[in-house]
Amino acid sequence: LCATSAEHKLLVIGPTEPWTVREKLCLATSVMKSGDQNWVSVSRAIKPFAEPGRPPDWFSQKHCASKYSELLETTEAPK
Template sequence: MAASQHKLKMQNPQDKWTLREQLCLASAVLRSGDQNWVSVSRAVKPLAEPGLQRPPDFYSQKNCASQYSTLLEQVEAPKRKRGNQGEVESHCEMIARKLTMERIEELKRLVRIDQQNYRRLKAELIKVKSGELDHQLKDMWNEIQAKKKASEEALEAQRRAQEEAEAAKAATQGPVFCIPEVTTGRY
């Protein structure tokens, strides 16, 4: 099994870097170089994806280097053209350019989705204001209440599961004994 395949199998879904995080990493490497992982790690941490729960060491120097290595494996070696004396794009520049284009496409897709949601909500608002949905208000209210109740139940189940996990962990650790301090009486 190749090292990269082993690395991918070891990662949890929450450990997968988003496109935005990969682009931030590539930009930081472009600025600081691929030997200065302290600087790269410091540059990437504040740009973390909002709303994602990441472990404290997710943007560590080692993890940044590992992720960049994965990005390097995905890029093709630059090819020199015959008679071309110009500069060849570096691996880092190729990665940053590729990720930039992918991020632009991702943002365009997200904007289209938001525009569709906006148009749908605007149409619903017009229907509500005109009274077309008056006969559905009770059903809509019940649906909202059901979603709220389901959400609260899910949070409660998650809290209970966490408490049970903590209790099980505490039970496996055994009791904590305090050893009294012994003094000899000499000072």
């Protein structure tokens, strides 16, 4: 089976290595401050917190939005 172009883009949208807990916390904190529609500000704010050796586009706007969406899906709402 061949993946469609859209499916292929979804598969390669984010970094393959996992984000650290620290990076996820920085992302969540930045989204709390800037909102989930301002990915330019979110990306810019958390770039200094990248782990050593991360590629330059690790905190790109698309990767930040994708990771935040993933965090929302995997986090249970408080009861």
